[in-house]
Amino acid sequence: MEMQQNHRIRRQLRETNAFSGTSLFFGVLSSVVCSAIIPALGAGRIATVLGxxxxxxxxAMFTTRGPGLIRTVGIASVTAIAFVISLGGFTLPEAIAGDGSLTSDRAGTFVYTKRGPAPTPAQAAQATRTAPVPEPSEPPSSPSSSPEPSGPSQAGAEIELPDQRECPEIPVGDVKVCKQIGVGNAGTKTVEIATGEMSGAHADDFVITQRCDGTLKPGTGCSVRVEFRPSASGLREASLILYVQPGNVTREITVTGNAIALDGTE
Structure with a gap:
């Protein structure tokens, strides 16, 4: 009796079409497609597993047939088999390659598979090397000493710009645009730039007409434009301040211009 019942159950499962090649093929295909599309759209692992x-x-609901519990078992079986094949098809090559997800920029489609880079022999030797002891003749650096206004020590803030900009010589009362002041990010990190105001004894003779404010990615730049509007003759000089983050870096550019006296002016 038990053998007859088992034979009847197997026959009913075959009749559901759950284990046919067509049903399994499309089940696996749909699982693989969902596993590729969902993480590529930026969804997390939970959404990827559900998809x-x-x-x-x-x-399986469309490719199987038959009523009752036997069809439900067939649907569950097709779903489980397709999911396991999809899971292994993504996780196994990701674990072997160690480069994270095959379909998105994260550490694995279903599970964490990204390996950290192996240290080079030079890095391994450096890690085991003890720190050098400072010479007694070298005085310790004072914690209150102020940092240099620029350079790689300022949290990657390496800003390229001229120290001085000379404006064209013009008569008193005239207006002339000075050569632009280029600001470039020569470092490896993104920085924030803010343009301050002109300062100095002749600050009113120089007007900022274009500012350099915002984010500068590595290898990019912007420019500051200044107009020379002398109110008196002679050499006029002011300072332009730029503020850089990170590092609280302050850069100063000296802007000069020579004004020619006209009749009746000084």
Missing amino acids: AALGPLLV
Whole structure:
């Protein structure tokens, strides 16, 4: 009796079409497609797992037939088989390569598979080397000493710009645009630039007409434009201040211009 019942159950499962080649093929295909599309759209692992299981479930519901519990078992079986194949098809090559997800910029489609870079022999030797002891003749650096206004020590803030900009010689009362002041990010990190105001004894003779404010990625730049509007003759001089983050870096550019006296002016 028990053998007859088992034979009847196997026959009913075959009749559901759950284990046919067509049903399994489309079930696995739908699971793989969902596993590739969902993480590529930026969804997390939970959404990817749900999509990888929901795809073959929907396919199995359309490709299987028959009533009752036997069809339900067939649908569950197709879904489980397709999901396991999809899971292994993504996780195994990711674990072997160690480069993270095959479909998105994260550490694995289903599980964390990204390995850290192996240290080079030079790095390994450096890690085991003890720190050098400072010579007694070298005085310790004072914690209150102020940092240099620029350079790689300022949290990657390496800003390229001229120290001085000379404006064209013009008569008193005239207006002339000075050569632009280029500001470039020569470092490896993104920085924030803010243009301050002109300062100095002749600050009113120089007007900022274009500012350099905002974010500068590595290798990019912007420019500051200044107009020379002398109110008196002679050499006029002011300072332009730029503020850089990170590092609280302050850069100063000296702007000069010579004004020619006209009749009746000094």
